[in-house]
Amino acid sequence: MTVEKLYFAGGILTFYGLLGIAQEKITKADYGDDKFIYQAELVFTMVLSNLVFAAWSGSKRDQNDKTPKLIYILCAICYVTAMLSSNYALKHVSYPTQVLGKSCKPVAVMLMCLLLRQKSYNFSKYFCVFLIVAGVMMFLYNPKKSTGSGELGTGELWILASLAMDGCVASCQEFMKKNYQSPKSNMMLNLNLVALIVLVGQSLASGTFFGFFGFVQRNPDCMKWLAALGICSALGQHFIFSIVTGYGPLLCSIVTTTRKFFTILLSVVLFGNSLTTQQWSGSVLVFIGLALDGFLESRAKSGAAAQKKKSK
Template sequence: MASMGVWLVTFLCLVVMMLISHVYHQLLDAYEQSATLSDIEYSWFFRLLLNLVGYSTVLLPMFILYKYLQKINYFDKISNTGYTWRVLFMCFGEPGDKLPESAKPRKDDGAAREGAELAFCFTGLMAAYLVWGLLQEKIMTQNYVMSDGSLMKFNDSQFLVFVNRLTALVVAGARLACSRATLAPAPLYKFSYCSLTNVLSAWCQYEALKYVSFPTQVLSKSCKVIPVMLMGKLVSRNKYEMYEYVVAVLISVGMVLFMFGSREDNIGSHVTTLSGVSLLALYMVCDSFTSSWQGAVFSAYGVGALHMLCAVNAFSCALTAAAHAHHAPPLALLHHPVFAADCIVLSVSSAVGQLLIYRTIERFGAVVFTIIMTLRQAVSILLSCVVYGHHISGGGALGVLLVFGAVLLRLYCRQRRARPRHDRV
């Protein structure tokens, strides 16, 4: 009887999915035909609402099915009797407190090995996201010269998000298939929360470049350590020492001094507009939640970085595909060899960067990861200024010193607290 109910609710979910999809396409057509909505400065807000309607095509039916299974206690009443039960359990079932031995958190590997792995993650993240940042700015701000001599500008943030997530899913899926690892060590729905905020933060990041300069966007990211710590307290009830708050403030102040110590005339020319502030604020909230939630999932279920990469990007692909249906970029631009090469390199660097992100969060936590990415942004700013002509003076030297001094202070305090009490002299 319970199985019959599940099939009926599943059919209802498919009907709901088709209805939402129909409504979404109607709204999308109305938006594209309305010059009033699409040409105003705040058109991004309507695009965001449309994206959310597209995402609900996947999320709402999944939520209905989850609530129904929870209401009837499906996994308590029905034993493991077939393929349907296994699929539903993989998506919505809780494995309990017992984890397989291979999934349990590993013991401390020693300071030397931990330091080497941290250095590897730092170097890999720096390289992957420096390439990604440069190509992101190029694709969203530069014109591509077509074969007939005309100029075409790419402006579809949702397409870039989809391509990046699809590439990462293929890479992670292939690696998991080769290793024959468990596909779902945690309920798949747990990954949908951080997947949604991950997609939203990526969309806001690309979209913000239409309203702010790249250095301005990086300035907003430089203050992300504090929001990540606050989100960690909210999501995982994490407790932080006083020195960690001091370090977070020093890093944020140092990055702000570094940015405003430049000679870039237009660094704040757009960020004071409501569109720029709103997109950057939404990015900060979503991105902080993403890393904090992923850290909580790593701790609760002992999943690996590849599992996180695969599951999050599977949801991300589903969400962006639903929101991007029948809305592809111009074919001429897709066939442009330089644009295609930029997209491929951007996606590969994004996939490598995501894998290193999850590895860093798994091993060292969301706060350490955010500090690494903040340091990366300082280098990214300098590289962007060299490549794209943003003029930077030596006025930000104090800020840079403050940032690196804060990082050294964190390392010192952490090592001091790790030593036995009688050694602290």
Template sequence: MEAHGGAASGLKRVLVLAFCVAGIWSAYITQGVLQETLSTKRFGPDGRRFDHLAFLNFAQNVVCFVWSFIMIKLWSKSSEGRAPLFKYCGVSITNTIGPAMGIEALKYISYPAQVLAKSSKMIPVMLMGTLLYGVKYTIPEYICSFLVAGGVSAFALSKTSSKTIRKLAHPNAPLGYGLCFLNLAFDGYTNSTQDLIKSRYPKTNPWDIMLGMNLWGTVYNALLMFGGPFFFANWPYANGFEALKFCRENPEVAWDIFLFCLCGAVGQNFIFLTISRFGSLTNTTITTTRKFMSIVVSSVISSNPLSLKQWGSVIMVFTGLSLQIFLKWKRKKA
């Protein structure tokens, strides 16, 4: 009887894990397709591009704020011991600027290149750890870093197909990769500060963080996109007024943006579920494999042909990431 109960419990756990994998993969792969569509497709009879890509971050802030507010009202019982909203005021600045840089990079490099560049988060982490804090890493960890750095570098230096380049708004690989690495730097600060808030306020749950970050993100992006163009004629950031006008003239864009935001909100909830049930290491494994599948989907569905050298670079990067995950699993088991 006890064995039967254990088997049933094990089956339930496997089914929940499969549900989490399916949720994360479907939400973020679909979001990636929509992101690439919005950054490369021409809309309307005039064949215009949607140039205000940072508007996607503003829209996602609004949708995720509403989503987290609903989740808190449905599931959270008490606000006692949770971080107050003003605690997210500072860290939300980097959380506004960083993702905007990452999505703006799609004007200059392809979606697979952006995914690869943003997968190399371990490199600045290890570099800063070594230079600033004297952290000693193992030889296998350096091998992981070498594989990822080498793969990203080889992909950046390899020749991109003319078909892919024609789809870009302003092809400029150095600028595109530079924006991605700045995005990683800002993300590093954002993530560490979120961890600090969580440690100081242990009763803070993921929806609280989601609410606080997206509340201030909505405020900052609204000021940048609707306040900046109002006061400055040549405003360099996304113009919210023009973005809304473009959406009114091309309802297809508005629908794609809404689906993009919805995928982000749903995906975050699956990540919360995965971390709460299986831990952050399992979540890292799932999201890493999702990134690889996003590149495959982009190559097949979005007609972004990759050369054999580029596929070799992709495999090199994800071999390094897989080895890093294996080392973490090994340490956890030990």
């Protein structure tokens, strides 16, 4: 990876790692007789923060952006549907099951981009992504905690819907990057604006919108974590759109997928916990996949540069 790629990846790993901590503090805290049931409103909080950040950095927006508004709207609908589907899945399956399912995101991105003819990949890229995804799934999988609850099959269908929408978002972003060079600030602003409208409508229809504000009013201690959630979401998404517009959605999906792996691995190193044989095997697969992908990409760029020099 280049220094810029590492910088963007580091930003995603840092801020989404902190976001996960804030989200857990909000959802797992003891509120007495109150119970936190406002998952969709957490998404609303993050999207609102993303929108405010995008509007605040408005001086960097490209006023000559030629991307059709319809493309932004379609991408935003897929974007918010993916987040909501992922949250709805948690009502029917355990969190580890949801994480395992979402670990397949790079595969969904590649398949949808291929099916919608936005981009094709060579065999080596498929192989590297397979190694990374298989390694992450092997590292995270815990048969003692991965059993689902509730209506059998419903949670898995929500996860598949979320993955399909993730792939559609990636395909839209690839299309915008390839045909319109859509700037990240415009993309961030437009996607979150449409997503916010959809979320408010969904939340009002479900009757939880005002209930969420009532919950916060009754439990003001969660406000600091909601603020942290919003800040980390906005900064994390800034890095996400930086990497999407600069290097494409596939690399972004690989970074976000391996984030959970590196977060857990870091905690193991810091607190001296031991890894199981299965986790060691998964770790080796992830590092082999990342190293091989970086090596092949570097070699391809060197070959292209040498060919260009030779043609001159």
